[in-house]
Amino acid sequence: MNMDLLIEIKKKREFAKLDDKLVLKLLQRNKSYKKFLQTENERYGKIAVKEVRALLRKIITPMPKKFYKKFESYKDNIDKSEAIEELLNLNRATKEREKVYPWLADLLSSRRIADFGCGFNLLGLYKNGMNFSDKIYVGYDADGYATEIVEEFARKKGINAKIIKSDITSINFEKEKADISLFLKVLDALEELELGFSKKILTLKGKKIVSFSLKSLSGKKIRERIWFEKLLQKQNIKFEKIVKEYEVFYLF
Numbered sequence: 001m002n003m004d005l006l007i008e009i010k011k012k013r014e015f016a017k018l019d020d021k022l023v024l025k026l027l028q029r030n031k032s033y034k035k036f037l038q039t040e041n042e043r044y045g046k047i048a049v050k051e052v053r054a055l056l057r058k059i060i061t062p063m064p065k066k067f068y069k070k071f072e073s074y075k076d077n078i079d080k081s082e083a084i085e086e087l088l089n090l091n092r093a094t095k096e097r098e099k100v101y102p103w104l105a106d107l108l109s110s111r112r113i114a115d116f117g118c119g120f121n122l123l124g125l126y127k128n129g130m131n132f133s134d135k136i137y138v139g140y141d142a143d144g145y146a147t148e149i150v151e152e153f154a155r156k157k158g159i160n161a162k163i164i165k166s167d168i169t170s171i172n173f174e175k176e177k178a179d180i181s182l183f184l185k186v187l188d189a190l191e192e193l194e195l196g197f198s199k200k201i202l203t204l205k206g207k208k209i210v211s212f213s214l215k216s217l218s219g220k221k222i223r224e225r226i227w228f229e230k231l232l233q234k235q236n237i238k239f240e241k242i243v244k245e246y247e248v249f250y251l252f
């Protein structure tokens with residue numbers, strides 16, 4: 001394994017805090033990277049770096065530049081409502097869910113909540129009145145920028161939370177014990193990483209909520225994920241489908 005390329009990929013500020021294992025996984029399956037290892041031709045190395053970064057941009061959906069510039073300040077002030085508000089507005093997933101959060105916060109009454117690809121969701125739930133005093137929240141995300149902020153937020157607010165920086169496709173779901181598992185706007189990215197991954201989440205114990213964005217980056221309406229409904233139907237899993245604003249939720 002060539003660690004120089006990993007370091008090179010992570011030189012871009014938006015990828016600096018990514019889970020190494022996730023980046024290595026993408027490198028290892030990249031064709032240009034394989035040619036680079038065989039030939040030691042630098043040109044292939046450069047192509048591999050470019051291609052992996054392009055894929056990461058799809059998977060991680062980086063924040064606007066302002067976020068990275070002000071990251072330390074956001075982290076230091078994350079218990080203040082102005083910082084929370086600003087972050088929820090900067091993050092595409094939470095911004096789009098603004099009007100839906102009261103409904104979602106109300107829906108999550110279970111004790112143990114696992115949030116896969118959590119992003120800043122905990123901030124949105126907290127701001128919208130979710131009571132965490134009787135809950136244990138476990139959040140997973142491959143991006144250290146998100147996990148550091150959310151971990152600090154939970155610490156400052158006294159929320160019983162465990163935030164784990166990890167690639168979801170490496171998690172052993174059999175060991176998970178949550179009452180409810182969330183996969184909000186993350187399955188498209190996980191399918192990009194590992195085709196057919198969604199089938200694995202069906203083995204999780206407890207309830208599940210899966211959502212998909214219905215809005216593209218450019219703001220256009222995008223197709224629903226009929227493939228996911230077919231997957232549930234094929235496994236004879238009864239589900240409820242709820243469309244709220246720009247997001248479709250599957251409860252099962």
Ligand SMILES: C[S@@+](CC[C@H](N)C(=O)[O-])C[C@H]1O[C@@H](n2cnc3c(N)ncnc32)[C@H](O)[C@@H]1O
Binds near residue numbers: 119189190
């Ligand atoms: C579109 S955001 C959604 C965030 C959050 N679930 C929400 O809806 O507010 C996708 C999140 O999944 C994370 N993510 C993508 N692929 C991941 C992976 N393989 N392992 C862990 N986290 C991942 C990204 O870093 C990002 O925070």
